[in-house]
Amino acid sequence: MRIRRRNRGFTLVELLVALFAMALLAVMSWRGLDGMTRAQASTAARADEVLSLQVGLAQWSADLDAIVDMTPAPALDWNGRVLRLTRRDSINPASGVLVVAWTQRGGQWLRWQAPPVTTRGELSRAWERADQWSQTPGDAERRLEVAVTPLQEWQIFYYRSDAWTNPLSSDAVTQLIATPELKDPGRDMLKQNLNQSIPDGVRLVLLLPPGQALAGRIVRDWVRPTHDGKS
Secondary structure, eight states: OOOOOOOOOOOHHHHHHHHHHHHHHHHHHHHHHHHHHHHHHHHHHHHHHHHHHHHHHHHHHHHHHTBOOOTTSOSEEEOSSEEEEEEEOSSOGGGOEEEEEEEEETTEEEEEEOOOBOSHHHHHHHHHHHHHHHHSOOHHHHTTEEEEEEOSEEEEEEEETTEEEOTTTHHHHHHHHHOTTOOHHHHHHHHHHHHHSOOSEEEEEEEEOTTSSSOEEEEEEEEOTTSOOOO
């Protein structure tokens, strides 16, 4: 005589164990995906930081390459707070010249560019506006600025007379001491010429804050294209 066995279903305990195992796998999978997403976001953010710095340094070099001498107006000036320069408009040279400024404010390295100018009066006003922008910018000035990268500190050096010097003191002091025969008008003219002349090279020293994709000290040297190459 053949005995049939009744189909046996899952007990409540077995269902609960299965549901717990599935929930555990789901949590582990979610954490894995969340970790991958965070890692991708972090990598993308750091890549953006590096790219932004590279673009900023390339723009820095491009600005210096395009410097134009508008004597008696200064072509390049560093006052310890902002570096200002007068450059050609590479996109539309016929539109005039550009006044560009670089400064550090609010923990950021910033670049500012005035609209093209065509007269000496406009050039003088743009030059003063660039200095004002570095200290107390208004809404109009802020619209013309671009934040390049977080910055803790920066320094500028000029290459003149086969040496890197502080543009605020060393060049002027050395040459003025070397020419004691100059009277006050001549000394003032020499100091003005030193401040307005384009150096053979410009050294940019950036101190990037920790916690960024790139941190620490970065040095970027620019050499005037017409320089003879001595170093």
